[in-house]
Amino acid sequence: xxxxxxxxxxxxxxxxxxxxxxxxxxxxxxxxxxxxxxxxxxxxxxxxxxxxxxxxxxxxxxxxxxxxxxxxxxxxxxxxxxxxxxxxxxxxxxxxxxxxxxxxxxxxxxxxxxxxxxxxxxxxxxxxxxxxxxxxxxxxxxxxxxxxxxxxxxxxxxxxxxxxxxxxxxxxxxxxxxxxxxxxxxxxxxxxxxxxxxxxxxxxxxxxxxxxxxxxxxxxxxxx
Amino acid sequence: xxxxxxxxxxxxxxxxxxxxxxxxxxxxxxxxxxxxxxxxxxxxxxxxxxxxxxxxxxxxxxxxxxxxxxxxxxxxxxxxxxxxxxxxxxxxxxxxxxxxxxxxxxxxxxxxxxxxxxxxxxxxxxxxxxxxxxxxxxxxxxxxxxxxxxxxxxxxxxxxxxxxxxxxxxxxxxxxxxxxxxxxxxxxxxxxxxxxxxxxxxx
Numbered sequence: 001x002x003x004x005x006x007x008x009x010x011x012x013x014x015x016x017x018x019x020x021x022x023x024x025x026x027x028x029x030x031x032x033x034x035x036x037x038x039x040x041x042x043x044x045x046x047x048x049x050x051x052x053x054x055x056x057x058x059x060x061x062x063x064x065x066x067x068x069x070x071x072x073x074x075x076x077x078x079x080x081x082x083x084x085x086x087x088x089x090x091x092x093x094x095x096x097x098x099x100x101x102x103x104x105x106x107x108x109x110x111x112x113x114x115x116x117x118x119x120x121x122x123x124x125x126x127x128x129x130x131x132x133x134x135x136x137x138x139x140x141x142x143x144x145x146x147x148x149x150x151x152x153x154x155x156x157x158x159x160x161x162x163x164x165x166x167x168x169x170x171x172x173x174x175x176x177x178x179x180x181x182x183x184x185x186x187x188x189x190x191x192x193x194x195x196x197x198x199x200x201x202x203x204x205x206x207x208x209x210x211x212x213x214x215x216x217x218x219x220x221x222x223x224x
Numbered sequence: 225x226x227x228x229x230x231x232x233x234x235x236x237x238x239x240x241x242x243x244x245x246x247x248x249x250x251x252x253x254x255x256x257x258x259x260x261x262x263x264x265x266x267x268x269x270x271x272x273x274x275x276x277x278x279x280x281x282x283x284x285x286x287x288x289x290x291x292x293x294x295x296x297x298x299x300x301x302x303x304x305x306x307x308x309x310x311x312x313x314x315x316x317x318x319x320x321x322x323x324x325x326x327x328x329x330x331x332x333x334x335x336x337x338x339x340x341x342x343x344x345x346x347x348x349x350x351x352x353x354x355x356x357x358x359x360x361x362x363x364x365x366x367x368x369x370x371x372x373x374x375x376x377x378x379x380x381x382x383x384x385x386x387x388x389x390x391x392x393x394x395x396x397x398x399x400x401x402x403x404x405x406x407x408x409x410x411x412x413x414x415x416x417x418x419x420x421x422x423x424x425x426x427x
Contacts, residue, residue: 028254032247076317076346080310088306103356106309110349112251183420184245188413192406199401 011132014140019198020113032148032187033104038161040100041149047086049138051108052117054082056134059122075118076109083108113141148190156181229370232363236374239423242350243382244416249350253383254408263387265337267380269323271373273345274354277319278372281312281355282365305359312355317346350379386415 014020034040058078059066066074087105090098098105108114117137122130153159155178158166166175180186242248249270257263288294289311291303324342327335335342345351354375358368389411398407 028247028250032250072346073314073317076313077310080313084306084309087309103353103360106356107248107349107353109309109313110347110352112347115347183417184247185413185416185420187247188409188416192402192409192413195406195409196399196401199406 007129007132010129011136014133014137015143019140019144020116020137028191032191033184034101035145035149035187036152036156036182037100038146038149038153040097041145043090043094043097044101044104045138045142045145047090047105048108048111048113048141049135050086051079051082051111052114052138053131053134055079055114055118056122056130057127058082059118060125060127060130063123071123075115079114079118080109113137144191144194147194148187151190152181152186156186225366229366232367232370233374233377236371237378237381238419240375241378241382241419242353242375243379244412244419246353248353249348249379250412252344252348252350253379253386254405254412257383257387257390257408260384260387260391262337263383264380265334267383268334269342269345270348270350271376271380273316273319273323273351274376274379275369275373277312277316277351278354278358278375279365279368280315280319282358282363282368284311284315285359286365308356308359312352313346316351316355320345350375382415382419386412389415 034044055075055078059075062074062078083106086108087098090101090105117133121133125133150160153161154165158164158175158177236242240246243250243253252266256266285305285308289304289308291305294302294304320343323345324335327342354372357375358371361371363371390408393407393411402410
């Protein structure tokens with residue numbers, strides 16, 4: 001495999017085949033609660049991509065000088081610094097969005113995707129492929145987040161980004177909003193649907209992290 | 225005062241459950257709920273860590289970071305609130321490490337059962353989340369103890385309930401694409417729906 005196709009794989013893999021949310025079950029925590037509307041989800045996605053890219057590059061650059069025994073602390077501190085910058089930036093330039101996201105920006109620190117990528121990828125790869133990996137994983141996370149958010153906003157309040165798409169019944173239109181979509185459980189249902197969809201389209205994508213019930217947990221071809 | 229504290233505990237266990245209402249700590253929640261026993265152990269560990277780290281962070285925030293906290297040093301108008309992320313995560317990481325040592329020494333069986341999941345508590349969003357909510361809601365010291373305990377217990381309740389359902393689920397037939405992860409999300413959604421029903425309760 002030549003260099004550019006390695007980079008291609010690094011970039012494309014996390015989007016569907018090895019998606020951090022639907023396959024590795026990472027980073028759900030800080031994400032789903034911000035998906036009842038599209039705008040906060042977009043800002044959240046950008047924030048996560050920025051933090052992931054920064055943390056990956058920083059750790060990759062420092063990987064030879066970090067003593068192994070304290071690497072976790074250093075990694076977490078680097079991630080936390082990136083998150084502080086993002087948080088202050090949002091507070092300064094997008095105060096309303098910052099209020100909506102409230103504690104969830106801070107929770108990017110404990111977003112498992114970031115630490116997982118830093119630990120498993122950036123510690124062993126050069127900074128350019130770490131940058132690609134960070135952005136790609138961020139995008140893989142984002143498209144799930146944005147899909148969930150668009151579905152929830154569209155069917156929950158009949159609008160997208162605040163613009164009315166389905167005219168609401170109470171405003172003289174025909175659409176009777178689905179109240180369930182505004183509640184948190186709907187995020188779980190939508191993600192379950194997405195997982196179902198991805199696995200039906202790509203049967204190879206059987207999860208390796210969560211042990212499934214013995215009945216169908218056949219070892220897959222890659223030997224993972 | 226006592227009723228206020230009881231209200232905070234009740235709210236954080238049932239109405240504002242961290243796992244099911246704010247979706248915090250869901251990664252660990254999904255990954256460590258194969259067996260009730262482990263889920264219970266993890267729940268206890270989370271409750272313990274929450275009950276202690278939230279008040280510790282409360283003290284740190286009030287005494288060192290909040291605007292005007294360092295007036296006595298002659299550093300008026302110094303606002304260190306932006307440092308709260310690093311401070312909190314440091315406290316949590318250090319505390320988890322200590323907890324690991326204590327468990328290893330005195331409760332080796334529990335330590336073995338929790339195994340690799342204990343260090344993961346550091347990056348469990350529920351724990352950092354509780355500390356951040358504590359700041360956002362401006363809780364005092366005793367309130368933060370109540371909130372820490374309640375939110376930890378709520379998380380423990382959620383994961384034990386979920387693990388018990390999941391043990392039963394092994395016997396049932398699930399469509400291929402939904403096996404494992406997919407059905408786990410649907411079950412969590414239904415559980416969360418049950419907790420939404422408690423939202424109307426007011427004191």
